[in-house]
Amino acid sequence: MRPVFAKILGLFVITGLLSSCAATSLVDSWHPPDLANRKYHKLLVSSIVKSSNTRKVYEDVIAAELKQSGIEAAASYLLMPKDEPVSQQTLEKAVKESGADGVLSIQTTMVEKRTNVQPGYIDNYPGYWYPPAFPYWDMYGYYGATTFYEPPTMVMYNVATIQVNLFDAESGKLIWAGTLETSEPGKVVTVSKDIARIIIQALRREGLT
Template identity: 30%
Template sequence: MWRFLRNALGFLVASTVLMACATATQPDEMWMDPSYRSLPKKIMVVGVSRKPVNRRIFEDEFVRQITAHNVEAVASYTVLPDELQGDHNAIAGKVKEMGADTVLITRVTGKKTVKTYVPGFYPPPYYGTWPDYYGYGYNAMYSPGFMAEEEITVIETNLYDASNDRLIWGSTTEVVKRGSSQDRINRYIGIVMKAMAAQGLFY
């Protein structure tokens, strides 16, 4: 019984620690130009990725969430080939052609592994009988903590004014690599959109 409780509670502690790392609700770093007084009316969304599929997933989800705020948005892959996604002149030309007033660029800037020490968990002592007391002492001696690992993806999103190329808003967010790629992307974009709305960029 003691061993079952120890294992179950130890697992609960580990799960709680790891979930705390995965439940970010806002970007880790964020900046906005205090002089910007307008609102985006049409956004060109550019997802920078070596994998065309990832680019499309990012751009489509950003477009979906942006249009939910009654702002027009265009996924750049619909008008710009993958080999030109890093070409400023090509992007600027399409931005002008599509009549976009802002450009949102998102990209992965790094990956890392975070290690968290989960201390051993021991049930509270019970002194009713000596076998119970002995069992507690035995488990306490042989219940060490352990290291838990989480893979983190660091993603950057910047919003630029198309008229002068100046940065309007930028953020860096650490996303725990858990669940499907689509789930992580949806969660990340939801965090970014909520932060931008909180700073008055969307209604």
């Protein structure tokens, strides 16, 4: 393999690593063993985050994606003060006003830095081919065989752990819980859409919608 081709290949490998890390995925989930055949028709989406703007984006995007899939949803920031801590009273009031039968909470619980190392490698380049009738010292521009070393490549990225819980609005019981991971926590809109997709798939799989 020629050195220039090997370097290009290395760039493709690194790009592939970054792309594979970009997805938001469900890493763990739970529901009570005695989960009743309860269907939820409207969910109140509540994002637990310090920034009111980030909260608005999370709730708006997730609620919109749920609606598009046929699940009624409402953003909690429209019914509760944006800059005040959520209390049980304000939450109960918001649930009543929204007419929701389930409360969906989303919270980033941890952000950690991870490292992905692509091992280095050694490769040989045999040089240009030339006809045997011509000795190499008469060939202008001929280069002999070479050996080159590509050092290991280290890719560092952030991974956020996101906890998603579905509570029954009437009893307050936890109905479903999921732990998600994303490597691009700063892309709020993209992550919100991914979270909504995972939630929709999980709730349908468990027969909750």
